[in-house]
Amino acid sequence: MHVGLTQVLILSALLFCIGLYGILVKRNLFAILMCIEIMLNAVNINFAAFNYFLPMPDLSGQVMMIFSITVAAAEVAVGLAIIFKIYHDFKTVNIDKINNMKG
Amino acid sequence: MADTMASIIFYILAIIIVVAAWGIIYCKNLVHSALSMTLCFIAIAGLYALMQADFLAAVQIMIYAGTVVILIALGIMMTRRISMDRTNMPERRYMIWTALITGGLFTCLGIIFIEYPLASVNVKPEGNTVDAIAQLLLGKYMLSFEIAAVLLLAAMIGAVVLAKGADE
Numbered sequence: 001m002h003v004g005l006t007q008v009l010i011l012s013a014l015l016f017c018i019g020l021y022g023i024l025v026k027r028n029l030f031a032i033l034m035c036i037e038i039m040l041n042a043v044n045i046n047f048a049a050f051n052y053f054l055p056m057p058d059l060s061g062q063v064m065m066i067f068s069i070t071v072a073a074a075e076v077a078v079g080l081a082i083i084f085k086i087y088h089d090f091k092t093v094n095i096d097k098i099n100n101m102k103g
Numbered sequence: 104m105a106d107t108m109a110s111i112i113f114y115i116l117a118i119i120i121v122v123a124a125w126g127i128i129y130c131k132n133l134v135h136s137a138l139s140m141t142l143c144f145i146a147i148a149g150l151y152a153l154m155q156a157d158f159l160a161a162v163q164i165m166i167y168a169g170t171v172v173i174l175i176a177l178g179i180m181m182t183r184r185i186s187m188d189r190t191n192m193p194e195r196r197y198m199i200w201t202a203l204i205t206g207g208l209f210t211c212l213g214i215i216f217i218e219y220p221l222a223s224v225n226v227k228p229e230g231n232t233v234d235a236i237a238q239l240l241l242g243k244y245m246l247s248f249e250i251a252a253v254l255l256l257a258a259m260i261g262a263v264v265l266a267k268g269a270d271e
């Protein structure tokens with residue numbers, strides 16, 4: 001079967017929906033961080049597919065992917081630091097138990 | 104991806120990606136989820152290589168499958184108790200509604216992508232993408248490049264300050 005833009009877009013939509021399901025259903029902060037990474041990767045697949053299948057004059061899509069990966073790396077670093085701080089203060093990483101402010 | 108070989112590789116990679124991504128959600132153990140995420144990212148790197156983005160495939164393996172997974176696994180090790188069993192349980196209350204919402208979203212997106220396909224032409228780019236990316240990155244997107252560098256510096260300082268505490 002011929003693989004075109006549609007198949008890649010459907011794959012990326014499926015990956016995005018799996019990540020969204022995980023974010024909404026999981027209670028652990030690390031699991032939520034992992035699901036955010038899946039969603040970002042789905043977006044990156046879209047960038048690569050558009051750059052490959054659409055008549056682009058240059059590789060701007062891949063440059064956008066580099067910026068997206070940069071922001072994702074920064075997000076993981078800051079997110080893990082926030083999780084460590086939360087664990088230091090609350091002794092848990094379950095988001096249902098983190099419910100008092102100025103604790 | 105006109106020839107049959109590329110199509111077969113695409114479908115194999117797609118199956119690996121979806122199964123590994125589902126494994127992240129399904130595994131009851133957080134460390135198994137992190138390992139499943141590695142498999143998912145490496146399969147996505149294969150997909151990039153299939154779509155003529157060879158530099159991005161290398162970047163994906165280095166940054167995602169290397170650094171991000173190791174950071175998250177290290178974080179799991181540092182904040183958890185002795186037994187890793189049942190550390191990654193889904194919340195039963197929200198499962199049905201969430202499945203309905205995400206299933207509906209996927210159905211809508213699938214209908215849109217199938218009913219209104221974009222014109223898909225295969226332009227064959229040159230073999231080596233690194234030169235073209237470097238030209239773009241240090242020419243047309245120079246300002247964005249510098250801003251990304253500042254963002255990384257700010258994230259590094261912010262992560263150190265947040266994790267260690269500014270007053271210590």
